[in-house]
Amino acid sequence: MKRFLYGIDFGTTNSALAIYDEESKEIRSTIIIPSLIYFYHQPNTENAQNYVVGEEAITAYLNDDMKGRFIKSVKQILSRSSFTETRIHNKKYNASDLVAIILKELKTRADLFIGQDCRKAVIGRPVFFDDDNVQKDTLAQTRLSKAAEIAGFVDVRYQFEPIGAAFAYEKTLAKKENVLVADLGGGTTDFTYLVLDPEKVGSRERKNDMMANGGIYVGGDSFDSAFMWDKGTPYFGKHTQYEATPGKVLTVPKSLFANICSWEQMNFFNGLRIKKDIEDYYFFSGKNPQFKNLITLIEHNLGYSVFQSIEKTKITLTNADSSMFSYHKMDIKIEEEISLGVYEEVIAKDVARIANYLDEFMLQNSIDPENIDSLFLTGGTSMMGSIQKLFKNRFPHVNLNSGDNFKSVAKGLAYSGYLFED
Ligand SMILES: Nc1ncnc2c1ncn2[C@@H]1O[C@H](COP(=O)(O)OP(=O)(O)OP(=O)(O)O)[C@@H](O)[C@H]1O
Ligand SMILES: [Mg+2]
Numbered sequence: 001m002k003r004f005l006y007g008i009d010f011g012t013t014n015s016a017l018a019i020y021d022e023e024s025k026e027i028r029s030t031i032i033i034p035s036l037i038y039f040y041h042q043p044n045t046e047n048a049q050n051y052v053v054g055e056e057a058i059t060a061y062l063n064d065d066m067k068g069r070f071i072k073s074v075k076q077i078l079s080r081s082s083f084t085e086t087r088i089h090n091k092k093y094n095a096s097d098l099v100a101i102i103l104k105e106l107k108t109r110a111d112l113f114i115g116q117d118c119r120k121a122v123i124g125r126p127v128f129f130d131d132d133n134v135q136k137d138t139l140a141q142t143r144l145s146k147a148a149e150i151a152g153f154v155d156v157r158y159q160f161e162p163i164g165a166a167f168a169y170e171k172t173l174a175k176k177e178n179v180l181v182a183d184l185g186g187g188t189t190d191f192t193y194l195v196l197d198p199e200k201v202g203s204r205e206r207k208n209d210m211m212a213n214g215g216i217y218v219g220g221d222s223f224d225s226a227f228m229w230d231k232g233t234p235y236f237g238k239h240t241q242y243e244a245t246p247g248k249v250l251t252v253p254k255s256l257f258a259n260i261c262s263w264e265q266m267n268f269f270n271g272l273r274i275k276k277d278i279e280d281y282y283f284f285s286g287k288n289p290q291f292k293n294l295i296t297l298i299e300h301n302l303g304y305s306v307f308q309s310i311e312k313t314k315i316t317l318t319n320a321d322s323s324m325f326s327y328h329k330m331d332i333k334i335e336e337e338i339s340l341g342v343y344e345e346v347i348a349k350d351v352a353r354i355a356n357y358l359d360e361f362m363l364q365n366s367i368d369p370e371n372i373d374s375l376f377l378t379g380g381t382s383m384m385g386s387i388q389k390l391f392k393n394r395f396p397h398v399n400l401n402s403g404d405n406f407k408s409v410a411k412g413l414a415y416s417g418y419l420f421e422d
Pocket of ligand 1: 405406
């Protein structure tokens with residue numbers, strides 16, 4: 001039997017697995033799936049699987065008229081101590097169970113490819129799962145380890161995601177370099193500063209080459225939430241006024257709209273009390289049509305499709321000066337042209353948080369920009385103009401490199417086999 005090792009990048013938005021052949025020391029294939037799970041509205045007959053994973057989750061969700069349970073950004077619940085479990089079709093799922101579903105899907109597809117049951121993996125983890133809180137970080141790591149076990153992995157090591165990205169880049173180098181790696185994903189932005197040396201690829205002692213690691217809980221999802229708050233919520237009645245008591249006019253609470261800006265918060269509306277409040281606001285607003293859109297959004301579970309339109313608007317702007325924010329479903333009609341300038345204003349606060357963190361990272365680790373030989377940017381969010389500008393402005397004399405934005409971390413993790421030699 002041949003010997004294989006899997007490099008697994010379990011991401012907020014996308015998850016990838018690189019199949020590494022330990023004999024030929026080569027990556028044989030890379031599998032990538034969106035990190036999505038859909039539990040059917042109607043459970044299947046006994047023993048059949050009640051969910052689908054990846055790209056198919058979207059199709060199944062739409063075919064089911066969006067009535068079942070659609071789970072996105074499951075990585076973000078790893079560090080959330082308030083999340084213990086969720087019940088779906090009379091079965092309980094804790095955070096590890098949900099994460100295991102994604103890891104298992106990747107493992108099954110890869111095992112099928114190699115025709116073996118490979119139980120050895122290097123799994124990536126962000127530098128911080130949830131900003132700088134040690135307890136939450138430990139919780140997340142424990143849950144991730146449990147998930148790997150449930151998914152069928154036995155021999156597992158963990159590696160920081162940006163180090164994975166760095167090792168993928170190292171394969172392309174001809175000489176030794178000091179490299180600043182930035183991995184900008186959906187949930188987090190991670191930095192690592194290290195010495196890369198093509199002669200050391202796969203070698204045992206790499207610890208001394210890692211000069212600094214850091215990260216912040218801001219990524220592409222934060223931009224989408226900011227966009228929803230600024231540009232989306234007015235279409236769902238953010239400015240609606242209602243008559244609280246005769247003659248007393250108030251604006252509906254902003255908190256309602258904070259809850260439609262982040263995916264995990266959408267379940268907030270499941271409570272009976274909040275549903276009743278929303279109907280009252282609607283009635284006492286004189287049936288405001290925009291506020292009606294909020295009711296439609298909640299009742300028909302449209303959150304995911306609205307965020308798809310928001311993401312599309314963002315992605316178009318990576319190559320264009322303006323983009324249409326367009327959403328048409330049921331009675332909801334949104335059609336607004338968004339210029340790049342306006343978009344950049346919407347996300348300015350989050351970009352500034354990344355920029356400030358980068359300055360802090362440089363300062364705290366005493367990194368002199370003069371000593372950086374090159375920059376390596378990866379992750380979906382690194383394609384954005386604001387982000388490219390940020391790095392070009394900070395490091396005008398340093399070469400900006402990028403590889404495969406969605407596969408490089410998984411590949412680099414697969415080159416981290418040295419972790420097993422402790
Ligand atoms: N062409 C693009 N332009 C701008 N943003 C993009 C583009 N393609 C994808 N994105 C964004 O990139 C993010 C996903 O990137 P990626 O797959 O690297 O994240 P992830 O690894 O799943 O997340 P994390 O590493 O934070 O756990 C999403 O926010 C997505 O909207
Ligand atoms: Mg990532």
